[in-house]
Amino acid sequence: MTLFDYKSEEAIGTVYSVDTGTVIVTVSDVEHLRSLQVNRLVVLRSSKAGQHLIGLINKITRKALAESIDEDSGEDVPEDITVVENIIRVVLIGTLLDMVGTTPNVFRRTLETVPEIDANCFVLEGERLTKFMQSISKSLQEGKQPLSLGTYTIDEDAEAWIDGNKFFQRHAVVVGSTGSGKSWSVARILEQVAELPNANAILFDIHGEYAPMRSDGIQHLRVAGPGDLDGSKNLDDGIVFLPYWLLTYEEMLALLLDRSDQNAPNQAMVFSREVTSAKRSKLEEEGKAEVLANFTVDSPVPYSLDTIMDRLIYLNEERVEGAKKGTTKAGDFNSKLSRFIQRLDAKRKDRRLTFLFGDPEHCMNYEWMPTLCTRLLGSTGQQDKGGVKIIDFSEVPSDILPLIIGLVARVVFSVQQWTLKENRHPIALVCDEAHLYIPARTEASAVNEAAVNNFERIAKEGRKYGVGLVVVSQRPAEVSRTVLSQCNNYVAMRLTNAEDQAVVRRLLPDSLGGFSDLLPILDIGEALVVGDCSMLPSRIRIEEPKTKPASATIEFWDEWSKDKASEGIADAVEYMRRQSKS
Ligand SMILES: Nc1ncnc2c1ncn2[C@@H]1O[C@H](COP(=O)(O)OP(=O)(O)OP(=O)(O)O)[C@@H](O)[C@H]1O
Ligand SMILES: [Mg+2]
Structure with missing residues (x-):
């Protein structure tokens, strides 16, 4: 019944010293030490009956202690005198309670107790690991439609759920080098959001990448481009003017x-x-x-x-x-x-x-703004058009992009603030390519300043009004520090640049120092997920979204190897002149 029915002889070592959140375990057998890996889970017997502490291996060392060798004596020292110490450092991350009320195996992220000196340490692997991961998943899944990212790297049989409330409540960041899988992860999350009967989110799509995502819960809007100058199209056609x-x-x-x-x-x-x-x-x-x-x-x-x-x-x-x-x-x-x-x-x-x-007639009407805002802030249940709104900004000139996205964010936030509390419906703003319009203060220009102010305000006060931010960027070092530091959930994908790694490392809890060393070696589509939304700091293989963003990495060599080259250069030149692909 209880998950951790370890027998004493299964122990790999015993607790040598205990700090607030870190434990040093001495491992008796070097064979055991060899089988261990950094970032794997271990179980420690707690001082309270019916509880086990779960920890993450942070460091493994094998040290020869030289002091026992008498160097001055000049005599040959027999080898067996050299004392070898096998040590692992473990960061405690939570407690598994055998029973809470009538529920068995409940995982909590709190540490009410610490292990005693000499307490036994066990490895969490095999069937126990699977069961443990499943019990975590279950607790997140209970009673609601869960948000699933994929599977855990340490146990591919266990589905990795995250807490959808906490993910959006306290803001999230998705970071990773270009091509690491951020946009796909966003698509994976949003397609699940779109399935909820009262979903409400806005995605700022800078490159028009998310156009292929089609479902009942999703509606596509596009900021008007030069081709819409005649003003014949309006919100009903999915064309947004922002007068x-x-x-x-x-x-x-x-x-x-x-x-x-x-x-x-x-x-x-x-x-x-x-x-x-x-x-x-x-x-x-x-x-x-x-x-x-x-x-x-x-x-x-x-x-x-x-x-x-x-x-x-x-x-x-x-x-x-x-x-x-x-x-x-x-x-x-x-x-x-x-x-x-x-x-x-x-x-x-x-x-x-x-x-x-362009001020077409309809936008100059006093009554037009509520129509726009209903479109932007309406949930699936409030309009039959879908509560996940993907706004295509690809025709907005890059120099004023921050100003315009900032404007949309500000309007959404203000309307949300002025909505009576009982009528307020939570909304998430998903900011792909955030470094382009929520830049760090260092490159402040008047246009950037205005945008950053809006987003920093939302980052600081959004929680109270039910506005959640999801900041997605390949250059976290270039994104406003204030905004990043307000985020409590991190989905960190493969990140190779040292400057960006340093930013992410500073955001993660100190105790997880070793965890962020994984950043450069993650696979494409793999992420470290840390924060309120995830029970354990976990390495997750994110599952592919059902409809994939059009952000495919182009296969240079294969393309070059084809007999026929694609055409359309002349068209491109014309589009450039027209400033529109339509
Ligand atoms: N979960 C995944 N599983 C398998 N392959 C993936 C996954 N995520 C991404 N990929 C691959 O990586 C490519 C790039 O992914 P994506 O567009 O999400 O990158 P990105 O991090 O958003 O990059 P950029 O910062 O340039 O926008 C995809 O076209 C796909 O081939
Ligand atoms: Mg992307």
């Missing part, structure tokens, strides 16, 4: 203001004044008295850029009455706004920014 009026004042300035211009403060001031007044007119027109009383320049209220432009041009050319009657002099802002007007005009004409400045 300029959704941007905050700071975000708008990040886009339009050249801070090195000596007139920058004047430009910012005039712009703020004009936007506020344009928003006021709109609110008056709509008869929104309550909003009028409290709105700010940042409030998401539609306004017409044409009006703003006209005003700016007027002020830039304005002449006012001079000191002497009948004369005129330059107005306060005369010629000071030229650069700003130029930049605004250039941005508005930039076809790549269609989604921002």
Whole structure:
């Protein structure tokens, strides 16, 4: 019945010393030592009956102790005097209780007791290991549809479940070098999310990789590109416009203001004044008295850029009455706004920014924003379109990508914050290629700053409002430290770069120091999973998703060996000119 019915003679060694979470075990027989491996599990008898401590082997050493050899005596020392010490260092990771109430074999991640000196140490392997892993899986699976990643590397018969609540609640990171299997892991997780009747998640798809993922629970949206300029397509066709009026004042300035211009403060001031007044007119027109009383320049209220432009041009050319009657002099802002007007005009004409400045009729409607937000925040149960929303940002120019994704994240978070508590439905934001738009502070530009602020805010406060982040990146060293340090779950795939390894190592609990040495030697599709969501720090072979992201690694040699080369270079050039593949 109990899992750990070890007999004393099965012991491989005994406890030599105990620290808070680490135990040194001396192994009597060198044969035993040979059979051990770092990162394998061992069982230690606890000081409490009915409990066993589970530990992870962290280090194996065989040491010859030289001091027993009398070097000065000059005599030949018989070999058998050399004392050899076989030692393993074990990090304790949890307790297995034989029985809790009526449930047998319950694993807990707490350490209420420590082993006593001379307590027996056993290896956890074979059938016992399988049973142990299964009992862990079972406890995670109970009563709910479980989230499965794949199987454990140490025991391929045991399915590796993780706790879906904890994974999204306290944010997660998925890291690994390029081609290590991050996008596939994300697909594996999201396809299970999509099966839930009330799923709610947004995936930022930077390369349009996730287009093949199709199921009832998934809907595909695409940020409008130059091809959508005519405005004939809208949300119902899966095309998302993110009109300029959704941007905050700071975000708008990040886009339009050249801070090195000596007139920058004047430009910012005039712009703020004009936007506020344009928003006021709109609110008056709509008869929104309550909003009028409290709105700010940042409030998401539609306004017409044409009006703003006209005003700016007027002020830039304005002449006012001079000191002497009948004369005129330059107005306060005369010629000071030229650069700003130029930049605004250039941005508005930039076809790549269609989604921002294309302002088709429907987006200028006051009632349009709730439609957008319902689409973004709605769960499967609230809209018949699927609660996992994959948003394709592949046509958004990379220089303003941080600003635009940050905008979506901010809108989602704010609406979630303003949703009454009883109506709040949790939502996860899955950020693939996060280093592109949640960059570390070192490369701060105005555009990056705005995006990072939004994500750092979500990382810090999201838990309270039911907004979970899943940060996916091949360069953790280039991702905002604040965001990473708020994540409590780590899915670390093969990682070869030393700088990135160091970042991951710092994130993992200290006691698992040795565990992260596995990072460079993991196989493709294999991950170290550590954190709240996983009972044990485990090495998991992630199973392939049902529909695979279109991110295949290209087989250079094979392709080069084919008789026929693929065509389409001329088309590509045209797409590049058009800034659209459609
Ligand atoms: N779980 C898996 N099992 C088997 N093969 C896998 C698995 N995951 C990934 N692969 C292989 O690795 C390739 C690259 O995977 P993926 O696109 O997920 O990498 P990535 O980590 O997202 O890379 P990048 O950082 O460049 O986006 C896949 O096309 C597939 O062939
Ligand atoms: Mg990827």
